[in-house]
Amino acid sequence: MRVGFPVAARGMVVGLLGGSFDPAHEGHAHITREAMKRLGLDQVWWLVSPGNPLKARQPAPMADRIARGRGIMRHPRVKVTDLEARLGTRFTYETLVRLQAMYPGVRFVWLMGADNLVQFHRWDRWRDILRVVPVAVLARPGAGVKARLSRAAQAFRGKQLDRGEGLRGRRPPVWAFINLPMVDASSSEIRAQGGWRFGAGT
Ligand SMILES: Nc1ncnc2c1ncn2[C@@H]1O[C@H](COP(=O)(O)OP(=O)(O)OP(=O)(O)O)[C@@H](O)[C@H]1O
Numbered sequence: 622m623r624v625g626f627p628v629a630a631r632g633m634v635v636g637l638l639g640g641s642f643d644p645a646h647e648g649h650a651h652i653t654r655e656a657m658k659r660l661g662l663d664q665v666w667w668l669v670s671p672g673n674p675l676k677a678r679q680p681a682p683m684a685d686r687i688a689r690g691r692g693i694m695r696h697p698r699v700k701v702t703d704l705e706a707r708l709g710t711r712f713t714y715e716t717l718v719r720l721q722a723m724y725p726g727v728r729f730v731w732l733m734g735a736d737n738l739v740q741f742h743r744w745d746r747w748r749d750i751l752r753v754v755p756v757a758v759l760a761r762p763g764a765g766v767k768a769r770l771s772r773a774a775q776a777f778r779g780k781q782l783d784r785g786e787g788l789r790g791r792r793p794p795v796w797a798f799i800n801l802p803m804v805d806a807s808s809s810e811i812r813a814q815g816g817w818r819f820g821a822g823t
Pocket residue numbers: 638639640641642643647648649652732733734735736737759760761762804805806807808809810
């Protein structure tokens with residue numbers, strides 16, 4: 622395995638939570654723990670994005686976002702990574718294909734909050750993402766109804782499971798909406814309140 626890449630054995634199921642994590646907060650940690658438990662994941666890798674292709678705003682430096690993520694998410698089976706920067710990928714489909722090639726025998730599940738399902742049809746090759754990995758959509762305050770009515774939810778309606786439990790063993794396309802107690806936290810709110818300081822020496 623290449624230096625800087627997490628280790629996963631054949632047969633494992635690894636959840637991938639991509640995000641700007643600018644900054645990481647309790648909402649991220651909460652959905653990670655819940656997804657691990659409810660989907661029976663062996664590990665979760667946070668993919669701290671070099672830059673969301675749909676966001677014009679430049680995020681805080683990667684090292685600061687990773688350090689904050691590791692402070693927030695302390696769990697032996699969760700790895701906070703800069704894999705996309707290492708792979709040189711920014712689009713999720715590309716990242717998934719690269720990881721699947723690098724980790725034969727490991728099954729990946731894409732995790733995202735319900736707000737991301739609402740605009741998922743704007744992502745590069747979004748239909749192909751659903752065709753290469755099972756997708757779990759985690760409830761988020763204010764996004765439930767819009768997510769259920771989203772273009773992606775409608776397009777893949779016939780591929781939705783009632784619950785998350787069966788997701789790990791199914792061949793894509795398959796997805797589930799995971800209802801769970803919600804944590805009302807967001808990075809933009811933390812930034813707006815001036816609660817995110819980063820940079821050397823801060
Ligand atoms: N409180 C939350 N509940 C459920 N999912 C969440 C929550 N916060 C973030 N997520 C999900 O985690 C992933 C990464 O989120 P991201 O890093 O963009 O944080 P954010 O709080 O949504 O940021 P911003 O407010 O800047 O948009 C996304 O899939 C997002 O939907």
